[in-house]
Amino acid sequence: AQSVTQLGSHVSVSEGALVLLRCNYSSSVPPYLFWYVQYPNQGLQLLLKYTTGATLVKGINGFEAEFKKSETSFHLTKPSAHMSDAAEYFCAVTKTGNQFYFGTGTSLTVIP
């Protein structure tokens, strides 16, 4: 079975600072990779996804992620944090699209 590890259940950054949220997956075959964001009392919204092609993927709200096969990682970054980025972030993987595996989430706090 696949698994997804998100290092750091809570991350705090200052407004304007770099955001780095870590995601590692275990899979013998490169899967399809996703980052979702969840605001309070809402469902998950897709930030970005990697399927094939360019390993640096750009998403909404200035976020991007880089697929590194050698490191089995798909870390999420944003150059400059905004107060509105405070939310819960989930990394997810699928190989077939039948079943998705989610990490336990990282809560991002942005300090003014």
Added chain:
Amino acid sequence: GAGVSQSPSNKVTEKGKDVELRCDPISGHTALYWYRQSLGQGLEFLIYFQGNSAPDKSGLPSDRFSAERTGGSVSTLTIQRTQQEDSAVYLCASSSQGAVGQPQHFGDGTRLSIL
């Protein structure tokens, strides 16, 4: 709207009662998923429907949980004889299966509280 719709948004019930949670997926989406999200936890997969195929029920935690999808559209998740540990947010998602790697689109969830 055109998104995934879940109802009710909140449900409070007494232990031992049955509950039904509803999900209206995005029109045309053939895949539908149910997840459970407990406080401070990630998403726990419950069940997956794809078109007319037999559902993948491998994530259902006990036989008190069941789900159906009528006409390939609306889905209902039923929890019988609810227990306090069933308290959680239940999320529904749908996706288009036109190609592998299609993302899931989530509803806002049903927050279930068992007294």
